[in-house]
């Protein structure tokens with residue numbers, strides 16, 4: 001299939017991995033995210049993700065977004081990106097993310113959001 005569907009097992013360059021369920025007809029999906037890193041001293045636990053991708057009947061390299069609600073810290077990350085497929089059929093998810101930390105007061109709001117990029121490739 002010359003189109004990129006997000007369901008399956010993925011890893012990124014930090015060593016995190018995620019499992020995405022079947023993508024339903026309206027592009028919605030859920031899954032689980034296991035981050036290899038954390039900005040807290042908390043013990044890392046698997047966290048749920050929810051997202052959507054543009055339907056692949058119209059697009060071969062769809063854009064998508066998903067949110068991870070971390071189970072071990074009062075923080076949230078949103079990932080947004082696109083799935084690319086090379087001429088050998090190898091898929092890559094190029095993403096940017098925003099990590100929002102819970103801070104104690106509006107005065108600390110300025111320092112509550114981190115930004116970064118991650119590239120995911122399929123496992124197996």
Ligand SMILES: O=C(CCCC[C@@H]1SC[C@@H]2NC(=O)N[C@@H]21)NCCc1cc([N+](=O)[O-])ccc1O
Nearest residue numbers: 016035037038039040070073074075077097101
């Ligand atoms: O660490 C997390 C959740 C895991 C985030 C993993 C990121 S998501 C993007 C990137 N890609 C990937 O695979 N993993 C990383 N939240 C900490 C926020 C926080 C920080 C502080 N602090 O630093 O003081 C205090 C209290 C806090 O709640």
